[in-house]
Amino acid sequence: MKTYRIRKPKIVVIGGGTGLPVILKGLRNESAEITAIVTVADDGGSSGSLRESVKVSPPGDLRNVLAALSDMPKLYEDLFQYRFNKEDEFLANHSVGNLIIAALAEMRGSTYEAIQLLSRIMHVDGHVYPASESSLVLHAVFEDGSKASGESKIAIDRKTIDYVYVTNSDNDEQPRAARKVITAIEEADMIVLGPGSLYTSILPNLMIEEIGKAVANSQGEVVYICNIMTQKGETEHFTDANHIQVLNKHLNSDFVNTVLVNTEKVPEGYMDPDIYDEYLVQVKHDFQGLRDAGCRVISADFLELRDGGVFHDGDKVVDELFRLVFGAKY
Known part of the structure; x- marks a missing residue:
């Protein structure tokens, strides 16, 4: 592994959902050149509604990433992230940031251009790119042969x-990577996948053929941050090794170098099922299976419990990422 002492390491983080901003906030406080590549396959909630009515790429994950990397005052961030109440008729459940992204995308004729402009306005420390400049539809083929789109x-x-x-x-047409995405991956010292939903936050990016090939062929360290909990309808009964097996199958390559695994136990009954109803049980460990896939395993307490939910501790994860990228011994 390379050692970087003079320049900032280039770290690319790929994913979507609520896990990605946790890691980006931690990285923002460190000396790194950050690029976030964000899924554009979301079709639910405010993002899905705007995607259909304004014909804009789904803005929700992009909004959260912009906020995570911005140094704007807390009041501005709160306004950008504010979501209207469900009783507010046609504005119900829309966030202000989603509406701003949709407006700028319509003005500029491009979600990509809207995100670059907002990055400057919001003093974003790093680069934020949608995985593709077109909205994508995610399709699943199930083991019984049926499909869902x-x-x-x-x-x-x-x-x-x-x-x-x-x-x-x-x-x-075949989905294409957005501008500068492939270059960022090719120049990266480290590529971080997740944390996030395996099938609906991480793989939609890698299933863009250009992106998948670039990641699989990368000379940088590819790190997968394994989810702490299994997810209903996605990774039920999965071990950490099963996550890697799915990634390798989709890219037809054993491309993940290192896996970060949380070993701290989630207290029984802690999670609030009314808020986090898609999460089931803690992911089981299969360290031998991970090693058989050619992965270095870093297992530690990465757990953060807050607001009735289970999250990765961003600071602890980032500490490990920097030990890796600088080649530290641990």
Whole structure:
């Protein structure tokens, strides 16, 4: 592994959902050149509604990443992240940031351009790129041969997923990576996958053929941050090794170098099922299976409990990432 002493290490983080901003906030406080590559396959909630009505790429995950990397005052961030009440008729459940991204995308004719402009306005420390400049549709093929289309529909029937793939939402062309995405991956010292939903936050990015090939062929360290909990309709009964097996199957390559695994136990009955109803039980460990896949395993207490939910402790994870990227012994 390379050692970097003079320049900032280039770290690319790929994913979506609520886990990605946790890691980005920790990275922002360290000396690194950060690039976030964010999924554009979300079709639920405010993002899904705007995607259909304004014909804009789903803005929700991009909004959260911008906020995580921005140094704007707390009041501005709170306003950007503010979500209207469900009683507010046509504004119900929309966040201000989603509306701003949609407006700028319409003004500039491009979500990509809107995100670059907002990055400057919000003093974002790093680069934020949608995985593709077109909205994508995520498709799942289940082990029984049936299919489902749309990120929000895949987990409904709780069938075992065989594989997923993506298509453009507005044409039949092959999905392409957004500008600068491939260059960022090729120049990265480290590529971080997750934390986030395996099938609906991480794989939609890697299923863009250009991105998948670039990650699999990367000379940088590829790190997977394994989820702490299994997810209903996605990773039920999964071990940490099962996550890696799915990633390797989709890219037809044993491309993950290092896996970060939480070993701290979640207290029984801690999670609030009314808020976090998609999470089931803690992911089981299969360290031999991880090693058989060619992975270095870093197991530690990465757990943060707050607000009735289970999260990764961003500071602890980032500490490990920097030990890796600087080649420290541990």
